Amino acid sequence: MRAPPFSIVGFDLDGTLVDTVPDLAGAVNHVLAQAGRAPLDEDTVRGLVGGGTRHMLELALAKTGGADELLLERLLPELLSFYEAHIADASRPFPGAGEALRALRAEGVRLAVVTNKIGRLSRRLLEAVDLLDLVDTVIGGDEVERQKPDSAPLTAMVERLGGGRAAFVGDSIYDMAAARAAALPAVAVSFGYRDRPAEALGADALIDSFAELLPALEKL
Structure with a gap:
């Protein structure tokens, strides 16, 4: 498998990386x-x-x-x-999340978590489930002027990680709308939290497991 054609990949947190x-x-x-x-x-x-x-x-x-x-x-x-x-009493990464992050890092991709969750709690959760060391930056909803679905958090992600072609992975309409507003390709996970069918989120790619993520990014 060739490396994904992105230098930055961002992820939502709740419902995307971790089942909270x-x-x-x-x-x-x-x-x-x-x-x-x-x-x-x-x-x-x-x-x-x-x-x-x-x-x-x-x-x-x-x-x-x-x-x-x-x-x-x-x-x-x-x-x-x-x-x-009680932030990680029962919360766990979705199957394959850690492996997908490690695979992307091995290819030199810079990784971010961009969430509407409070930044301090986001880092605490990621540390508790052993994912914090796998990402380069975390942007919480209280750390930007406007939250998703606005483009501001994803624009901040790209700037913070030095620029380059970026993609975003999420589970909700907030994530897909933010990606569209920031003109970034978006991957939706079908196993996350949403208020409508995954097929109706308007993603550029839809995956049913993290095993499908790198091939999906390859095709974007």
Whole structure:
């Protein structure tokens, strides 16, 4: 296999590199209980992920009785605190994620994680699941002026890693829209978190496992 025709490949985090729903659901249900709300199952929480922690909580409240700004502001710090304490109790990399990162690094590709998750929590999670040392940079949602689906995080990724042809790998409409806005080829993973069929995300390539990633990049 020839090296992928990219000098930079970026990845989303939740639902792309790491299956985080068990711990995210635990944190969401912790604060829902504090608000006297019914818990949400993991499948429901899976559909709330992608727009950042605040957005996830806002959607969870809306599904369980309605959200108001005062309640959101009261519960968000508690959710973040609980989640940080349990960030990798059950979260694990998707099968083949580490191997794909190592294969790309072996070909000299510079790697980034670009996520709407808070940067500090993103690095903590990646370190806990032994992926942090495999990427060159992490860009959190609180570390750029505008989050995905805006192009700003992906533009920052390319600039931070020295420029060159780049591609992005993600699982949600936020990821695909950001890639389009930044004029980058996009690969969608079918196993991630999304609110629509994977085929409807508008990706340039769709993969069912990380074993398919390098061949997909080769074809872009």
